[in-house]
Amino acid sequence: MKEKSIIESHLVPELETPIRLQEYGVGIFKTLPTKSGFKKAIKKELIFVNDTIGTTALFIKGGETITLYQVNELPKAIDKLKVPLKVHYEDDFLAVIEKPPGVVVSGNSFVTIYNALPQNLQKSTQPDAIRPTPIHRLDYPTSGLLLIGKTSSSIRILSKLFENKEIRKAYYAISIGKMESEDEINLPLENKKAITQFKVEQTVISERFEFLNLVQLFPITGRKHQLRKHLFSIGNPILGDREYHLKDKLLKGKGLYLHANSLQFTHPFTQEKLIITSELPKKFKKIFP
Structure with missing residues (x-):
């Protein structure tokens, strides 16, 4: 099985006069320094200009994005990977899929969401189609909605939307202890600004934990483990969190009670307003029916 992935991208500056792609492109990529190598890449349809396949007849005028791809030969064993995704x-x-808990999004492991995507999604018919790629991450124990790009242009644009905070994410968690009904946690993480807003929707009395809260979380920034660290910092860690927990308050064997339940954004190509939601996991409903 073969898939394309991006090696390098280059933004063309303003040019005084147009120049053919095959002439301009010599030396713009570290991995493709020669003229003959660049021409071969064009013929193999590995060079894209503004997400369209480049040709030797194309003139570059300035302002274009030139992207170099490589063809990946995926191991045959990946065809045997069975991780059904909703x-x-x-x-x-x-695409937007639901990540189950206990699976990493990507990395060196064989069983990853990234490796499971080709078996669960339809291949794009767009000219810049590439292997489906997650746009953001969810922690290993976290479940919920994950945004996937299926073309090089969508990956680039969606990543920019995340940077510009134009994609709104919401989570549900079950936290331990008495909490304010709603508030904002503004606590830097790794010397970077980090802000989380929260709203408690329900609270039940617990013999072991005193109180358990169904809390909706709105991360304004996106730092590593932000929601988990922020709730722990105010004395209300997430139920089942093995890394950030209070003494004698760790629930074992049930996993982390953190679920990414909502994504809201404007589709960058159709301009449709998308609001995608996910039901709470069954283990949440056992505590909050």
Whole structure:
């Protein structure tokens, strides 16, 4: 099985006069320094200009994005990977899937969401289609909605939307202890600004934990373990969190009670307003029916 992935990208500055792609492109990529190598890459359809396949007849005028791809030969064993994923939304450009808890999004492991995506999503028919790629991450023990790009242009644009905070994420967690009904946690993490807003929707009395809260979380920034660290910092750690917990308050064997339940954004190609939600896991409903 073969898939394309991006090696390098180059933004063309303003040019006084147009120049053919095959002439301009010599030396712009570290991994493709020669003229003959660049021409071969064009013929193999590995060079894209503004997400369209480049040709030797194309003139570069300035302002274009030139992208170099490589063809990846995926191990045959990946065809045997069976990780069924619930697909909440899919079109030719992007998808939203539900990540189960206990699976990493990507990395050196064989069983990852990244490796499972080709078996769960339809291949894009767009000219810049590439292997489906997660746009953001969820922690290993966290479940919920994960945004996927299916073309090089969608990956680039969606990543920019995240940077510009134009994609709104919401989570549900079950936290331990008495909490304010709603508040904002403004606590830097790793010397970087980090802000989380929260709203408690329900509270029940617990013999072991005193109080358990169904709390909705809105991360304004996106730092590593932000929600878990922020709730722990105010004395209300997430139930089942093995890294950030109070003494004698760790619930074992049930996993982390943190679920990414909502994504809201404007589709960058259709301009449709998308609001995608996910039901609470069964273990949440056992505590909050």
